[in-house]
Amino acid sequence: MSEAGHIAGAPRASLLGTALDNLGRQIAGARYAEGDTLPIEPRLAEELGVSRSTVREAVRALVALGMLEVRTRTGTRVRPRRNWNILNRDVLDWLISDGSPDTGLLAAIDEAREVFEPKAAAFAAERASDAEIAAIAQAYDDMRDAARTGDIGAAVIADRAFHLAILAATANPILEAFDTAIDAVLGLLFKVATADHEQSFRENLANHGRILDAIRNRQPDAARDAMIDTIHYTRGNLRKHVLEAPRPVEEVRS
Amino acid sequence: MSEAGHIAGAPRASLLGTALDNLGRQIAGARYAEGDTLPIEPRLAEELGVSRSTVREAVRALVALGMLEVRTRTGTRVRPRRNWNILNRDVLDWLISDGSPDTGLLAAIDEAREVFEPKAAAFAAERASDAEIAAIAQAYDDMRDAARTGDIGAAVIADRAFHLAILAATANPILEAFDTAIDAVLGLLFKVATADHEQSFRENLANHGRILDAIRNRQPDAARDAMIDTIHYTRGNLRKHVLEAPRPVEEVRS
């Protein structure tokens, strides 16, 4: 009987999908703070424009991700952020790719990259299969081509693929779990990619080449060192264009 | 109308909870392999002894954790393990604390610990608040007391608290996200704790003391080195009692 489903022109995803996304974004955006109790199910259903069954499915997903806890009579409450599955892609997206990205979290990811990725590169140099090396090399080629033609957006995408391919080559599923964080950061960098980045990408390309060569030649230490340099380089871009961005995303006009 | 809910004397948790647990365990235990299609919802409901609504809530949780994907007409399929939220506590439990723990995963966690815990200790030495240092010290005291009285179980619990307290003191939510992995491994070690461990714990206690001292004295490098030694020590126990265990858990009798 409900008239929902035609929210904004585009039918887009399922009702559940949008409801879950809305709810998750609201929680991540602190509309409901830690410890807060959400409205009761019938009311939530009303607010989200779906039935109570659908609300329950959405809530169930957020419970699985550690964001909510629900008890009879007490209601549904927001758990402390420390308990959130922060490496889940959706959770990360809700926290980051929002209008006002959590810069503290971005800094934490940046810091964590320096913890994980150098060793990951070393592992890749030791263990990568031929196919995995080929994937890394392919990403590098894409980066080089993109940098050459000046397509910064494509360069960032290739950059991301490069780092993810290395993580995948560690043969360690725990380390691979970090891939969503890399994906989130570089995805964000992609959104703010401008011609201004061109120079830095060109310079950083050499570092990526060193990583690839080290992995190809099975030199873990060299791969590690090159990765450290690479991360430092990317960090500069992140700081300049995201962390220190004076205002939210804004159209840049001459 | 269903007669479910009185499975084995104890009513225990909610129907959803047990259904979710059963389903998750079955998937993690490869009863349904990657790419397999689960039975259709009404049939799953039958098998799990709950209504279709409850099945859908359970499935929704597993979808959120990256274990399942569901599409109209095609049905519900098991996603590749690489996509699972492996740092989620439930997922980890399903994979590890099962009757036959995934030793490859345990080895990966062990390896990953050496990647991030030394740096975590260093961060803790730089940033830990007084309260956080107190928490670490408390865990250390508990370890010492437990080792002294020979209560190996309590010693492992304190050991776990020690490492988790350090992670919590890094002030980096990404690093903290790996706490479930540490928790899982040390939790497993707890289950196989025997008097045989006593000696190693006593010896390892000194390493933990070095970590604590280094953090107290704000010496990041010393904290890192001591953590490395500690992990190597624990690794020995893990290898001997879990990874190389000839048979599953068995009552040890004289």
Add this chain to the structure above:
DNA sequence: GTGATCCAATTCATCAGATGAACCAGACAT
């Protein structure tokens, strides 16, 4: 035969409504 087109069966998506169970708070008795 080969391909495009259309139809129908299957499976999930979503809703509505009802009843049961758990739980917290306050009234009440002692």
Add this chain to the structure above:
DNA sequence: ATGTCTGGTTCATCTGATGAATTGGATCAC
């Protein structure tokens, strides 16, 4: 004060129905 009882609130769970999406095959034109 303390413990017990009772009620109301909220989630837990089931049932049944209908809509939507997708796939696989049947049909038809060439």
